[in-house]
Amino acid sequence: MRKSLLIAGVAATAALTLAGCSSSSDTASTEEVTEWPESITISLVPSVEGEDLAEALDPLTTYLSDNLGIEVNGVVATDYAATVEALGADQAQVIITDAGSLYNATERYDAELVLRDVRFGATSYASVAFTNNPDKYCADEPVMSTYAASDIELSYCNGIEAAGEAAMGQGAAGLDSLAEISDGTMVALQAATSPAGYQYPVVAMREAGIDTDAGITQVPVEGNNNAVLAVYNDDAEIGFAYWDARTTVTEEAPDIADKVVAFAYTDMIPNGGVAVSNTLPADLVTDLTELMDGYADSSEEAASVMFDLVGLSDWTSETAEDEIARYGEILAQFSN
Known part of the structure; x- marks a missing residue:
């Protein structure tokens, strides 16, 4: 199933008659269609060693699929770095990952930081x-x-x-x-x-x-x-x-x-957070961000899933990108 954003121009026609002369101008309507993909994939890693995220992912991806109208899949990455590479290779379009990987995703692949993790009120x-x-x-x-x-x-x-x-x-x-x-x-x-x-x-x-x-x-x-x-x-x-x-x-x-x-x-x-590929349509990113931002509050089950999934109590759209940039400076000391 695809969803399209239709941006239609407005046709304007003017008729003026001055001193026996007339002129008219028509601006043809134009339209631009931005199509959503039929599916997207979220990549993330466990917050605690040994946690079975493959099963825990299902409520979140179902929630997103139902509300976006497209298929949303979830995959478990072997480590945080793997989420970045998955995004760079277009194997995943959304990553839930740590601060360092958010920095790398934005620097290497021009990903967009859309959400920050909240643990008990703190980012x-x-x-x-x-x-x-x-x-x-x-x-x-x-x-x-x-x-x-x-x-x-x-x-x-x-x-x-x-x-x-x-x-x-x-x-x-x-x-x-x-x-x-x-x-x-x-x-x-x-x-x-x-x-x-x-x-x-x-x-x-x-x-x-x-x-x-x-x-x-x-x-x-x-x-x-x-x-x-x-x-x-x-x-x-x-x-x-x-x-x-x-x-x-x-x-x-x-x-x-x-x-x-x-x-x-x-x-x-x-804290880490959520980054998205720059290949996703802007309106899809907006809807996805709003849905994930509101997920923990959508039901008691969602709040439990959120904690079990990645050890979080919420996400926030207040991304504080300067904190991620500062972590990038720390990360540089360990790049080798």
Whole structure:
């Protein structure tokens, strides 16, 4: 099924009679048709390792298909970089991806940034430094603060959160404590493409005077949950993940607040979002953006799907492109 945008010109005819003379002019009507494709494809990656997104995608793509009147397909990409390449190869026309990939998509393929991810009211977040050795990295006694999104009390030190209050997760905070990292310290780090699990932590450690190549022992992990568990299981003394990834392991590690303390926040990292190919008609992009922007509010099921799908509570059309551009500067440090 195709949908067309018809832009019709207005025919004008004027007749004037002056001093026995007459003249007329006709402007022929013109029309320009912009056709929608019969189908589009959305590419995205899991927010938690092992999540079955192929099944979780169906409610979103059905919602979009029904409201757009064209077929909307969903595919699961192997990683964030793959979403960008899929868009560049026209294998996907819409990508739901991280901040770095949004930057690459706009720079390499002139994609349009249309939405930013919202997690519990925020469009940016900090990477958290976690430790199982608070005596070394905490200048004060850890305190308990509530992670409001899950109503879970977690432990924090170095004044990054206030005791008995809702945790805010705002960085930068407590970064001086990274200078306590000693040679050979086991540090759990995620893939080099991960903003919260690698890039921002490495920049923060370097700025604290730590040689992140020779001065620490990197413990590779996959996924934010595994970064936390590496610290919990004493496989690493420090780990980095998004705020607050400890909530993802509370079932398997109910004493996580006792054993894993958050002691520093990096600079704020922009959430990812949605970018679209520049080959899509403008009116299709407008409708698609409005539908996705309103998806989380369209039903209780949609809100649940949204969280299960990509760990989000909403999307927003306030894209704050300057934050994405700033992340591009960070990304450049890891381009090789």
